[in-house]
Amino acid sequence: MPELELNEEVKRQSLFARVSRSNGQLDYAMRVFLFLVSNDYYVPDIRNDWDVIKGMLGPMTTSVLAASYLSQHRNPTLSAILEKLFQYSILWTAKGDSDSLELVRWLLECGQDPNQIANYNCSNPGIHRPLELAVFSQKGDLARLLLIHGSNPNLKPLKGELSPLAIACSILNSELAQELVELLLSNGALPNEPSEGDGAENKPALHCAIESGHTGIAVLLLQRGANIQS
Structure with missing residues (x-):
């Protein structure tokens, strides 16, 4: 996956603002997840960023079919995305964000x-x-x-x-x-x-x-x- 240069200015808030208007569409969500996975130096340590990610995942986390599909159909990119999301969900739950607990539950059901x-x-x-x-x-x-x-x-x-x-x-x-x-x-x-x-x-x-x-x-x-x- 292409990586952004470390010295390249990333307008993080603008990116998430654009994606947040996508109403949880999978293609837009995937763009954000790919961004997260391909740039290890970026961590959503700002609460607003993490809230946007949770909002986009909302429609999928309520679907039993989504968890079943993701647990059975894997590729390196998708596996890396889900693993990173799982780590972030664990970390934010540990920080006291109770909403992230449901995301942890869903990702475990997806096979994490x-x-x-x-x-x-x-x-x-x-x-x-x-x-x-x-x-x-x-x-x-x-x-x-x-x-x-x-x-x-x-x-x-x-x-x-x-x-x-x-x-x-x-x-x-x-x-x-x-x-x-x-x-x-x-x-x-x-x-x-x-x-x-x-x-x-x-x-x-x-x-x-x-x-x-x-x-x-x-x-x-x-x-x-x-x-x-x-």
């Missing part, structure tokens, strides 16, 4: 991998999977949606990072921490992951709970088989 690794460019540079970001951002609805669609809470984190369960145990708000820990445990999270062999910097959830002063969570983890010697 809930365990895909990406650079979410959030305040914690160690966040690379959707479930990690959902827990770190304390968004229970997003975490629940990802788990329903197959997100694996036990995937080995990269060296030096925390598992979703350990992230939840590190949240200072005890009520939110408890809620997320229970959600993860009820969806198969293992208290002893990652194991000692995964690297000294990967703290088990029990250690994080104790360090954060969450006695109740620590007891719960022990009841679920957490190894106090780990």
